[in-house]
Amino acid sequence: MLPGLKERLLGLINDKAYNPLKKEELALIFEIHPTEMPMFYNFLEELEEDGYICKTKKGKITSPKSMGYFVGKFVAHRKGFGFVESDEEYTQDLFIPASETNSAMHNDRVVAEIIKPATDERRAEGAVIKILEREITKVVGLFQPSKSFGFVIPDEKKFNQDIYIPKKYFSGAKAGDKVVCQITIWPQEGRKPEGKIVEVLGPKGTKEVEILSIIRAHGLPEEFPKKVLQEAESVAQPITQEEIRRRLDIRDMNIFTIDGEDAKDLDDAISIEVLPNGNFSLGVHIADVTHYVHEKSKLDKEALKRATSVYLVDTVIPMLPKTLSNGVCSLNPNEDKLTLSVFMEIDRKGNVKKYDIKETIINSKARMTYTEVSDILEKDDAELKEKFAHVVEEFKNAEILAKILMNRRKQRGAIDFDFPEAKIILTPEGKVADIKHYERRISNKIIEEFMLITNETVAEHYFWLNMPFVYRIHETPSADKMQDLSRFISTFGYTIKGDLEEVHPKALQSIIEKIKGTREEEAISTIMLRSLKQARYSPECSGHFGLAAQYYSHFTSPIRRYPDLQIHRIMKEHINNKINNKRQEQLAHTVEYASTQSSERERAAELAERDVKDYYKAVYMEDKVGEEYNGIVSSVTSFGMFIELPNTVEGLSRLANMGDDYYIYDDMTYTIIGERTKKTYKIGDPVRIKVANVNVDLREIDFEILYKLEDENEIESEESIEE
Secondary structure: OOOOHHHHHHHHHOOOOOOOEOHHHHHHHOOOOHHHHHHHHHHHHHHHHOOOOEEOOOOOEEOOHHHOEEEEEEEEOOOOOEEEEEOOOOOOOEEEOHHHOOOOOOOOEEEEEEEEOOOOOOOOEEEEEEEEEOOOOEEEEEEEEOOOEEEEEEOOOOOOOOEEEEHHHOOOOOOOEEEEEEEEEOOEOOEOOEEEEEEEEEEOOOHHHHHHHHHHHOOOOOOOOHHHHHHHHHHOOOOOHHHHHOOEEOOOOOOEEEEOOOOOOOOEEEEEEEOOOOOEEEEEEEEOHHHOOOOOOHHHHHHHHHOEOEEEOOEEEOOOOHHHHHHHOOOOOOOEEEEEEEEEEEOOOOOEEEEEEEEEEEEOOEEEEHHHHHHHHHHOOHHHHHHOOOOHHHHHHHHHHHHHHHHHHHHHOOOOOOOOEEEEEEOOOOOEEEEEEEOOOHHHHHHHHHHHHHHHHHHHHHHHOOOOOOEEEEOOOOHHHHHHHHHHHHOOOOOOOOOHHHOOHHHHHHHHHHHOOOOOHHHHHHHHHHHOOOOEEEOOOOOEOOOOEOOOOOOOOOOOEHHHHHHHHHHHHHHOOOOOHHHHHHHHHHHHHHHHHHHHHHHHHHHHHHHHHHHHHHHHHHHHOOOEEEEEEEEEOOOEEEEEOOOOOEEEEEHHHOOOOOEEEEOOOOEEEEOOOOOEEEOOOEEEEEEEEEEOOOOEEEEEEEEEOOOHHHOOOHHHOOO
């Protein structure tokens, strides 16, 4: 089938002006060749089975919505009820009472019908009538045995049913073990799901077992298959003279890397100089991973399956074996390395005047850390300047150019959120020593800006070549979300300029500028971020809203991201004139699948990284019950408020436990109001709290609000919460 056919077909069928058509009529509209007709009809049947389309009594194709159905993902609540998140954008979720779930489980894809339409006061209510696909087939949880059977209590509390385990399927698990359970029989009315234990992770409570539980829960592949490791060893060969001769040899250039202290997979290096005309010559040199990872090889298939490296504080699950990621591909100093280089001439306004893309060989002259470069530029550190005298001039030029590029993006309207990121510091024994803000200093910003301009340049180049490509896109937010945001910020006296139906990023950026340094800054930034869509990968170039960029891709990290690896392969084939019409068709299918797979695995990696950080934060706060701290209200819900401490640890203050009044949640203003006292709490309010309870198993921290602070300057520094 044609690439993008599913999206275009569903776009037509879900359009308000669409009238149901026969499958033959749809085949004509989409110009399906007669030889492909049987395949097209099978494709329509698959879409019907998956709940994307329906057939009328006369056999015409229409949308589920037009037939009164609601199709999407079932999101369960631990109390038994749930919601169906619609496939259709901008459609409000459908509430499903516990009595109407029809044995649907968390994340199942379902068809529901509306039994109570929405009103001004409440969302629509429905009933699940069909389960299209069981999403979760393996569950991680706690094993509790008895004489002849046992149960697995899932870690995921939205998976709100224990799983019955017959004795013959205990697999050696003991009471209190964390296990992985394969579901063998799905739940039915009045009957629990059944399963068998397929892996015993170990006793509950140890750090190793808890982290492994998170890894298994998110389906992250840990160990590489033996054949993949063998292939990695076989391809990690020295660079041949023949390969050197066919590349641009820039080993004599002053090229260097800047990365974190602990980084071992160095996939980007830079070179910079000022030209006689005053413009900058910026070279960004990226590890040529595709020289070693060939299309459809065992390494390539495994990399696509993983799609991304995952960073879990002190544990890394790499996309590629270490032989490649930390070895032959990594741009280690004073070693010859194969790279794909983008050379850009950039003027003093930040415009790329000309560029060139080449296969190259480099030899990095220095391996710098963000701390070292920032100390040279921000503190004029004499010892470091002497140690790296051969590249200090380049650092200074890099800073000047980065600031020019920052200003260019700002003028364009790019939105730059500066939320604090947690840096979890562990002892050599693996215990949490401290949690601090991760500091974004000048060197971090230099590398960010250089990678951004390179990714834009590459994306635009291949867009105009009309080449199949993997783009990084960030779509314009929905009008509904923007109206909600507009309503919220109006309570602080701000307005969003322009048309909310098609808001420009500059309109949001101007709000960010106005609130900088104000008491409401975090409140508005938080709600604004939640109003935006998630960035994703796509074969279609539809622009990046947050960056205010018309063209954008991920090119600069092929060691740890599959989309970068895939587009390197396309770029090299194009450079070497190896892409004909047949190859274009093949690549169109390849980039479509790579985009979907990479977006899905990126999301799983993000959730796993968040869960691991939440685990460490709970462990860190476990012995601090009863202690008092200052914090800021970071989120407000119908059941309570989340308060964030200066070190990024977040805890929940439940409305039910706020004994001084009965509090009501106002979802229009994200405010909690005391019914009797009229006392209010909203996002951004500084408060004094006491740590009430910590549940490491659930990764939950409960705070008790003591009182509101009058001045946000009373918030303690991050150093105040230490061992």
